[in-house]
Amino acid sequence: MSLRALVENSVDMAYNAIGDLKVRGILRVKGGSYYDPNTHQVISTDEPPKSIDVVIEEGKLDFSYNTPTDTVKVMVKRKDLPEDITLLDTIEINNKVFSVKSYEGNEYTVSLTLV
Numbered sequence: 501m502s503l504r505a506l507v508e509n510s511v512d513m514a515y516n517a518i519g520d521l522k523v524r525g526i527l528r529v530k531g532g533s534y535y536d537p538n539t540h541q542v543i544s545t546d547e548p549p550k551s552i553d554v555v556i557e558e559g560k561l562d563f564s565y566n567t568p569t570d571t572v573k574v575m576v577k578r579k580d581l582p583e584d585i586t587l588l589d590t591i592e593i594n595n596k597v598f599s600v601k602s603y604e605g606n607e608y609t610v611s612l613t614l615v
Contacts, residue, residue, distance in 0.1 A: 504607075507608055508579065508608065511577055511608045511609060512577070515553055515555075515577060518555065521555060522553045522554060522555050523553070523554055523555075523556065523593060523594065524551055524552070524553065524554075524593075525551070525552050525553070525554040525574070525576075525591045525592060525593045526549050526550070526551055526552075526591065526592040527549065527550045527551075527552050527580070527581070527588070527590075527591050528549050528550075528589045528590045528591070528592075529547050529582050529587040529588060529589055530587045530588075530589045531544065531545055531546030531547065532544075532545045532546075533545060533546075547582070550580070552576055552577070552580040553576070553577070553580070554574040554575065554576050554591070554593060555574060555575045555576075556572060556573075556574050556593075557573045557574060557575055557611060558572070558573040559571070559572045559573075562615070569615055570596075570598075570615075571601070571613065571614065571615050572593070572598060572613075572614045573611055573612070573613050573614070574591070574593070574611070574612050574614060575609055575610070575611050575612075576609070576610055576612060577608070577609060577610075578605060578606070578607055578608055578609060578610050581610060585603060585610070588600040588603070588612070591612070591614060593614075598614035598615060599614065599615050600612055600613075600614060601613045601614060601615045
């Protein structure tokens, strides 16, 4: 077993061990389309929403916007996100939809700041 696989398995075990500290989120990525000149058709690159586990690291009311805004920082497994992380659009947590404002992380976990 490679070191990468060992770390990925350890991250999975950690997510399984935290039980009710994690919540389910519904991840949506930005879709798009392009024209295929060979088939003369528009090809959609939309992906269906994906259910993922998230750990809420921090939640606060941010007053730096025109109106007080809920901001939430969550941690997710990197392998649950699209390869191109810039395609992240929204995450729905507890029936509230948040936009992805920023992200930071490594090859195994990513912290997302949601607004």
